[in-house]
Amino acid sequence: MNNNSWNLNSLKDDFIKHYDGSKEDISVFFAPGRVNLIGEHTDYNGGFVLPCSLHYGTFLLIRTANYSKIRFRSKNLTGGEEVDCAKPVIPIGNSWVNYPLGVISEFQKSGFRIPGYDLLFAGDIPNSAGLSSSASIEMVTAFALNELGGYGLGMLDLVKLSQRAENDFVGMKCGIMDMFAVGFGKKDHAIFLNCDNLNYELVPVILGDYCLVITNTNKQRRLADSKYNERRAECELAVNDLQSFKPIKNLSELDLSEFNTVAGRIKDDIVRKRALHVISENQRVIEAVKVLKHNDVQYFGELMYDSHRSLKEDYEVSCFELDTLVEEASKIEGVAGSRMTGAGFGGCTVSIVRNEQVENFIEKTGKNYKQKTGLEASFFIAKIGDGVRKVNIED
Numbered sequence: 001m002n003n004n005s006w007n008l009n010s011l012k013d014d015f016i017k018h019y020d021g022s023k024e025d026i027s028v029f030f031a032p033g034r035v036n037l038i039g040e041h042t043d044y045n046g047g048f049v050l051p052c053s054l055h056y057g058t059f060l061l062i063r064t065a066n067y068s069k070i071r072f073r074s075k076n077l078t079g080g081e082e083v084d085c086a087k088p089v090i091p092i093g094n095s096w097v098n099y100p101l102g103v104i105s106e107f108q109k110s111g112f113r114i115p116g117y118d119l120l121f122a123g124d125i126p127n128s129a130g131l132s133s134s135a136s137i138e139m140v141t142a143f144a145l146n147e148l149g150g151y152g153l154g155m156l157d158l159v160k161l162s163q164r165a166e167n168d169f170v171g172m173k174c175g176i177m178d179m180f181a182v183g184f185g186k187k188d189h190a191i192f193l194n195c196d197n198l199n200y201e202l203v204p205v206i207l208g209d210y211c212l213v214i215t216n217t218n219k220q221r222r223l224a225d226s227k228y229n230e231r232r233a234e235c236e237l238a239v240n241d242l243q244s245f246k247p248i249k250n251l252s253e254l255d256l257s258e259f260n261t262v263a264g265r266i267k268d269d270i271v272r273k274r275a276l277h278v279i280s281e282n283q284r285v286i287e288a289v290k291v292l293k294h295n296d297v298q299y300f301g302e303l304m305y306d307s308h309r310s311l312k313e314d315y316e317v318s319c320f321e322l323d324t325l326v327e328e329a330s331k332i333e334g335v336a337g338s339r340m341t342g343a344g345f346g347g348c349t350v351s352i353v354r355n356e357q358v359e360n361f362i363e364k365t366g367k368n369y370k371q372k373t374g375l376e377a378s379f380f381i382a383k384i385g386d387g388v389r390k391v392n393i394e395d
């Protein structure tokens with residue numbers, strides 16, 4: 001994962017190689033990936049999250065065409081597609097193209113006429129690693145189409161439209177966090193978002209002698225989507241049971257002390273644990289924001305470890321590989337905290353590591369992880385970048 005691993009001029013050359021025509025007509029857009037610092041599996045429960053947009057993400061080179069076809073290609077993902085956009089578009093098997101195509105479908109459903117386009121995507125975030133490569137593709141498409149088509153939608157409209165694309169067209173019932181972070185991200189800030197009313201605050205991330213290190217388990221994720229949808233259903237069951245106590249719409253309407261007095265109303269032990277995770281995680285996010293504002297990295301780190309424990313034991317979305325990374329990280333001097341980030345079942349951890357210990361952290365964690373899992377982890381230092389935008393070639 002190398003930021004700016006793509007040279008925009010040579011991407012333009014590639015574009016012309018595939019599609020002909022002149023380079024002058026190509027527009028370039030960029031949408032970041034995101035890393036969530038704390039607040040996992042709370043977004044679809046109307047809770048709190050604290051993600052940041054990354055320096056890494058997806059470039060989109062795009063040109064309006066004078067035919068009613070949209071042509072898709074990617075530098076990372078195999079297979080291109082050509083779609084007739086004079087008709088309502090429909091999903092194409094399991095193709096990656098469904099992410100941008102879902103966005104196009106949502107524009108069509110909103111009554112916007114979509115002209116022909118040629119598109120070339122080039123990303124530098126790994127797929128299926130819990131860093132929102134899909135939200136990045138959706139948002140860069142939505143932003144570019146809105147700009148070029150002059151539809152006049154605001155950022156929140158684009159966020160919601162991209163979420164609908166993923167929920168209804170791709171079939172992944174994700175919450176709003178990823179698209180929101182990709183849209184509203186700001187350099188060196190985290191987004192403290194209330195997913196119920198979508199109020200948010202940008203909180204400066206000042207880590208002093210520490211930095212954020214993302215570690216990829218490089219574990220092939222299987223069944224992640226079905227398990228994700230299963231957790232959502234379990235949370236709905238918990239809400240149903242708790243409605244005999246209070247007419248709540250989502251779990252985040254209860255705080256921890258209130259929950260403790262009524263937890264017994266949830267009949268199923270497993271469903272009760274799921275609810276406990278969500279409600280305790282909300283509380284951790286609120287505390288994390290408080291300590292982040294005081295630059296208390298140590299306390300923030302402890303909350304990260306607690307969050308991981310809760311995701312592992314109560315929500316059960318971690319796995320041996322993620323647990324191993326967090327455990328090995330915790331043994332290393334200069335690590336303030338570590339946890340899985342994203343949906344889980346594989347993907348990445350995020351750790352706060354003292355700058356001078358980063359090399360040691362990478363060497364030791366990498367070695368011990370390999371010994372225990374047989375897998376090679378990959379590491380990178382996360383820089384917090386801005387949200388989705390148009391790119392000038394001089395940038």
Ligand code: GLA
Nearest residue numbers: 040041174175176177342343
């Ligand atoms: C995925 C989803 C998000 C969120 C996280 C877990 O990334 O896309 O909406 O639910 O999992 O916090």
